[in-house]
Amino acid sequence: MSSKIQDQSIVKVGIADLNVVTAPDMIRTSGLGSCVGVVLYNIQKETAGMAHVMLPDSSLGKQASLNKYKYADTAIDILVDRLCSKGIRKSQLKAKLAGGAQMFQINTANDIMRIGKRNVEAVLQKLEEHKIPVESSDVGGNYGRTIEFNPQTGKLKIRTITKGEHVI
Amino acid sequence: MNYQQFSTIQLDALKEIGNIGAGNAATSMSRLIQKKVDMEVPSIEIVAFDDVMEMVGGPEHLIVGILFQIHGKAPGMVYLLFTIEEAESLVRQMTNNDEISFTQQDELAVSALQEAGNILAGSYLTALSDFTNINMQPSVPHLSVDMAGAILTVGLLQVSEVYDFAIIINTKINDTEENNQGINGQLLLLPSPESFTKIFQALGIQSYE
Numbered sequence: 001m002s003s004k005i006q007d008q009s010i011v012k013v014g015i016a017d018l019n020v021v022t023a024p025d026m027i028r029t030s031g032l033g034s035c036v037g038v039v040l041y042n043i044q045k046e047t048a049g050m051a052h053v054m055l056p057d058s059s060l061g062k063q064a065s066l067n068k069y070k071y072a073d074t075a076i077d078i079l080v081d082r083l084c085s086k087g088i089r090k091s092q093l094k095a096k097l098a099g100g101a102q103m104f105q106i107n108t109a110n111d112i113m114r115i116g117k118r119n120v121e122a123v124l125q126k127l128e129e130h131k132i133p134v135e136s137s138d139v140g141g142n143y144g145r146t147i148e149f150n151p152q153t154g155k156l157k158i159r160t161i162t163k164g165e166h167v168i
Numbered sequence: 169m170n171y172q173q174f175s176t177i178q179l180d181a182l183k184e185i186g187n188i189g190a191g192n193a194a195t196s197m198s199r200l201i202q203k204k205v206d207m208e209v210p211s212i213e214i215v216a217f218d219d220v221m222e223m224v225g226g227p228e229h230l231i232v233g234i235l236f237q238i239h240g241k242a243p244g245m246v247y248l249l250f251t252i253e254e255a256e257s258l259v260r261q262m263t264n265n266d267e268i269s270f271t272q273q274d275e276l277a278v279s280a281l282q283e284a285g286n287i288l289a290g291s292y293l294t295a296l297s298d299f300t301n302i303n304m305q306p307s308v309p310h311l312s313v314d315m316a317g318a319i320l321t322v323g324l325l326q327v328s329e330v331y332d333f334a335i336i337i338n339t340k341i342n343d344t345e346e347n348n349q350g351i352n353g354q355l356l357l358l359p360s361p362e363s364f365t366k367i368f369q370a371l372g373i374q375s376y377e
Contacts, residue, residue: 101318144314
């Protein structure tokens with residue numbers, strides 16, 4: 001390879017969406033509320049995948065054709081497969097996550113309002129199943145987050161409106 | 169029921185419902201602030217989740233959102249959305265105080281805005297209720313000043329168990345006064361998936377064309 005500096009781009013992940021990038025590219029998702037942004041990465045290979053998970057469990061789905069990127073359990077399985085297909089062993093993966101807020105304090109019998117917490121629990125459970133260690137996380141609260149991951153440094157930058165910006 | 173199978177008549181009926189609601193809300197609001205309030209003819213948006221955020225400036229865009237749950241026979245959500253400037257202008261007119269600035273920490277500003285929300289959402293839903301003969305009651309207002317993505321996802325969760333897109337009855341509230349002295353904002357109605365059937369049945373248009 002030449003020493004030419006490659007163009008760096010930031011790959012965006014939408015709601016109920018996922019993608020995989022390799023350095024120098026970065027990966028970002030915006031406006032996480034109760035949704036959880038899950039990053040699986042391997043520093044040696046400078047590769048990372050990110051999912052923007054909306055609901056905890058695909059068994060909740062009442063859809064005929066399931067959008068597998070929407071649920072914690074199915075999205076993480078796909079992310080693991082995608083990364084493994086790039087020559088990374090599952091045992092070499094690490095995870096970071098952010099989001100899972102409760103934006104409105106709504107008192108209701110309906111579980112859907114506590115979805116942030118359930119999303120986080122579902123993600124952690126799935127990562128445990130895959131034996132992928134969680135390096136750091138920033139979850140809960142009642143505010144939105146935009147996250148950006150750099151697969152070269154393994155750093156996850158978190159931007160908020162009221163709590164400023166920090167890196168985990 | 170599949171959104172894509174909605175007939176033209178059904179879509180027109182949704183638009184008309186939104187129109188009746190908006191008319192009633194505009195009248196109540198203009199009585200409150202003693203100024204003309206104009207609400208546009210609503211549009212029916214059938215959009216993917218990412219595009220819902222784009223409707224209000226993108227997922228990271230800072231907005232003031234007031235959320236009402238709809239209780240009753242046809243559940244759903246109503247959002248009132250403002251920019252910080254729009255919220256501030258509305259609060260100033262309600263309090264007759266031009267010094268006031270809108271922050272989430274200012275209790276007076278927040279309660280004034282919530283009260284405006286109560287009146288708008290309340291009169292909007294009353295008109296819908298009267299027209300369809302379906303009982304619909306707004307909850308107490310829930311206010312948040314944050315990223316559009318974080319605020320709007322709450323309203324998409326119920327739909328997201330069934331679909332990958334939302335149907336939104338979108339009404340713009342327009343300033344008709346000079347010097348930005350009126351009010352501006354946006355009202356979104358998001359019926360729950362099962363509510364469409366109930367609304368169409370109530371209007372006698374449940375069957376497809």
